Amino acid sequence: MSPRILLVSDIFGLCTGLNRLAQDLAANAAVQIQLIDPYQGTAQQFADEQQAYAAYSTQCGHDIYAGQVLQALQTVQQPFELAIGFSAGASALWRALAGIETSTVKQAVLFYPGQIHRHLCVTPQVPTQVIFGDSEPHFAVADICAQLQQQPAVSAVTTPFAHGFMNPASKAFNEAAYRQYLAVLTRLAVGHT
Structure with a gap:
């Protein structure tokens, strides 16, 4: 059976950038991919990040999105080898990882979860890598990395790239x-660390 990956989108939702990543992962690792987005599967084409954030805030928001991700993880039929979240999706996934059975997801990678500073008391139940850009507007990345590293299953790193570096949109x-x-x-999807 092919490894299963969960992709939790950022505020852009299902867009060409997320589709590219899903296709690239499937081509490179022969995986099955499940997508979660804030717009219940409706494809989006936002002109810019401001338009995407306005739609996200109106149609979903951080608490609802975290609940959607948790519900999806709690009702999964087969475990995921890897769960990957981006920005708002990474923050939602961070919160959801504290409320799941450890057999649901083997590991998680969170790219630039901008709201994580509001949920530092959350403890993920699976090995979790947090990958930040070089800065965030609401907190000092180095300080948050140091705090996250205190948790036994969490590693946190800073990259020289900006928030959003994985999304072509x-x-x-x-x-x-x-x-x-x-x-x-x-490599993570196929079980090689």
Whole structure:
């Protein structure tokens, strides 16, 4: 059976950038992918991040999204080898990982979870890697990394890239960083660390 991956989108939802990542992962690792997004599976085409954030805030929001991710994880029929979240989706996944059975997800990778500073008391039940960009507007990344490293199952790193570097829809997208982390995710998906 092919490894299963859960992708939890950022505020852009199901868009060409997320589709590209899903296709690249499937091509590189022969995986099955399940997507969760804030818009219940409706494809989105936002002009920019401001438009995406306005839609996200109106149609979903952080608490509802975290609840949707938790519900999806609690009702899964087969476990995920890897759960991957981006920005708002990473923050939602962080919160959900504290409320699941450890057999549901083997490991998680969270890219630039901008709301994580509000939920530092959360303890994920599975090994979790948190990957930040070089800065966040609401907190000092180095300080949050140090706090997250105190948790036994969490590793946290800072990259030289900006928040959004994995999403081609973001003005911060970085092709080289995308390819670098695609290789990391591919190795994790097939069980090679």
